[in-house]
Amino acid sequence: MDISEHYMQLRLKFQHIQDDQELHITIGELAGHLCCTMRNMNLIMNKFKENGWVSWSPQRGRGKKSVLVFCKPAAAAASERFDQLLYANRMEDAYEMASSLPPLIREQLVHNLQHLFGLRSNEGMEGRTDTLRIPQNTPFKTLDPTQTAMWGEGFIITEVFDRLVRYNAERQQCEPSLAVAWESDREGRRWTFHLNKGILFHHGRVMDASDVKFSFDRIIEDPANPSRAMFASIQSIEAVDSLTVHFVLCQPNFMFPDLLSSLYASIIPRDVQMEPLRPIGTGPYRITRHDANLLVLEAFPSYFRGRAYIDRVEVWQLPHSDWPENAIKQRLFPEDTPRAVEHEIQGGVFMTFNMQKDGPHQDLYFRQAVRLLLQSDELTAASASPHIKKAESLIRGPMREVRTIAPSVERDAVQTESGRSVLEQAAALLEQSSYQGEHLRVWVEEGEQMESDMAWFAERCAAIGLNVTIVPGDPVHAVYHHELQPYEIIYTGEVFDEHVMRSLITMYTFGNTLFLLAMNDYWRAELAHECEHIVMIREPALRMERLIQLEDRLIEEALILPVYSFKEEHAHDASLRNYKIAGYGLPDLRQLWIRRKSGSLTAEESSETETSYPVYIPLW
Incomplete structure (x- = not known):
């Protein structure tokens, strides 16, 4: 143990003793506190004195106590040791030490983190x-682009890997990346991609058409791969030569280049086994270290x-x-x-239901009652956060200016019972449902804002006799360790990237989204069927209209209950x-x-x- 750790351990044993205050104690008692011998305690005390951390006046004779004065404040000693551990990359030790400190000292350490x-x-x-x-x-669980479900992981993956094409958000079109050009037949079933020359993987080998074939064969040949449904239209892949790849699809897909621009279509080398935490790509950054810290x-x-x-x-x-x-x-x-960059996240926070589990939430009347309890205008007003805004859809902007189908939940409840309060209407719907007073569990994605939302929601539930328990959970564990099974209600969010249309297809077909994990086989098949038909539409505007109609249907079925959109603020x-x-x-x-x-x-x-x-x- 480092001498500074001994000092911290001893100083925290006597938190009630002020700096420069005399403490009367024997060397034996001190040795007991540090679990060492008296001889070692004398050596440690000499080191303390050499560093100027203590004043020590030993007294000779049985029963006589020596005088110890702490000269180095506990906060200063903690800060010094904390920095030593961090600069030595012993982060776990640093954080463990910080967690054992009094709140005021711990807060000071947090303040000092700013310079790191x-x-x-x-x-x-x-x-x-x-x-x-x-x-x-939140530790990264996987950086395998075909598996990841977390936006922080996606951020790293987009820097480590490239795709055949990339999406230009400003121009709203796909552009060359690993492929210099591509073309298709009129039916959108045969696509040929021509690769750039001389592109290197991080391990030094030149990428070729066989790597592209390997990357997609790996997805479509594995029934358990969560990306498989996104690329289900691929019937066969041929590496025509080292720089040409030919895809044959089982049905038309005019969104094929768009799907190939997603991070799930990242190209990996065929000659290196995938290491989920240290993958190899062609991107501008390569991973040189990845451990728990x-x-x-x-x-x-x-x-x-x-x-x-x-x-x-x-x-x-x-x-x-x-x-x-x-x-x-x-x-x-x-x-x-600072120069602030405010960004409104496409997607948003919503509630859904675990349709794989039996219970009253399988009843539409029950889900309608929950929708009324979750009135987003009242929730956002109660929150008073400047970064959230009521939302009736996960789609915003010009794409969603006019709702094509009004959700019948609100329409029917308000028109037929307009003289009653929202809580009274929710209670009436709950009474019509199959709910028999069961105790239901609500999984909420952990975080101050969302947990506060659900505390508000629980009060509303109690007001109409709906018994719920709110359980905060880690989305990493929910996705990768299948921890949603015990819960009837799920409160989470979906973050889209700049290609909103592709993000919606992903939400409905990528097996590791929280929404799709909550759906039963019927709804998964329905969503896959709808998306298969949407990508067959040639005109982007018509595809978007169909996606809006699909979301309206999910809202009408009370399977997606949008609550609010939110903004992130970067500062630099x-x-x-x-x-x-x-x-x-x-x-x-x-x-x-x-x-x-x-x-x-x-x-x-x-x-x-x-x-x-x-x-x-x-x-x-």
Whole structure:
């Protein structure tokens, strides 16, 4: 054990003793507190004295107590040891130590974390190195692009892998990426993609058509692969030559290039076994470390679109608690006003039901009653958060200006019982349903806002005699460990990327979305059938109209109860340029660059080898 750990352990044993206050105690009693021998305790005390941490006046003779005075404040000792552990990449030890500290000292450590995150620019013998450090408190479960269901994982995957095509959100069209061009027949059943030359995987081999074939065969030949339904129209794949790939589909699919632009269609090497936590791709960043504490991405110098500007990205796994997030966000910018980037997330928060489980929630009247209890205008008013807004759909903007089908739940309830309150209408629907007073469990995605929503919802349920228990849960465990089975009601959210139409297809067909995990075989088949017909439509506007109609049907069946949309706010130093929000509401690292501070710096500051640029990226 490090000498500073001994000091912290002893100092915390006597939290009630003030600094510079005399403590009368024997060397034997001290040895007992540190579980060591008296001889070792004397050696430890000498080290304390050498460091100036204590004043120690030993007294000779039986029964006489020595005088100990703590000179180093506990907060200072904790901060010093915390930083030592972090810089040694012993994050688990650092967090374990922090969790054992009194709240005030722990809060101070959180405050000190601000200098560790953001972007740091260092001048060294080999030139300048720019490192972006991002905090996160949810460990990555998988970075296999065909399996991932978490938006933080998707953020990493989009930097490690490329797809045949990429989607340009500004132009709203697919553009070349690994493929330089493509064409199809008039029926949209035969697609040929022509690959770029000389593209390297991170392990040094040139990508060819066989890698593309391998990547999709891996999906469509595995019945358990959650991405399989998205690419179910693929009948066969042929590597015509090293730079040409031919797809034959079993039915027309005019969204085929769009689907191939999704992260689930990332191209992987055929000659390397997939390591879910350290995969190999062709992207601008390669993974050089990934363990329980730290994920490191380093710029791939041979990237075919040009080397990324940021040299290194570190994602630090913080303890699984809420205390670091707000503190880091509030204190990263103690003096300067940050440049804020506000982004409205496409998708939103909604409630659904576990249709794989028997219970009263299988009854439409019951689900209608829940819909009325979950009146989103009242919930958002009760929340008073400036970042959320009532939503009647997961689709927003020009695509969703006019609802094509009014949801009958609200229409019928309000028109037939307009003189009654919402709670009275909900109670009447509950009475009509098969609910017999059962105790139902509500799974809510853990987080302050959503747990607060469900506390409000539970009060509404109690008012009409609906017995519910709210259980916060980790979405990672819910998806990858199938932990939704015991719950009747599910409160979660869906985050779309910039291609909303493709995101909707994904939500209804990708097997690892929380929504699809909650659906039974009937609804999964219905959704797959609908999406098969939607991708056969040639005109994008008509496809979008059909997707809106499909969502309206799900809302009418009270299988999706939209509650609100929300905004994320990024904050960064003005020196970071081209900070643009891309897929899943996260920054596009491929575009980010730094204008190093100059001009206004003092001579002392300009001579420093390291410059810090605060950044807050909500990768939670």
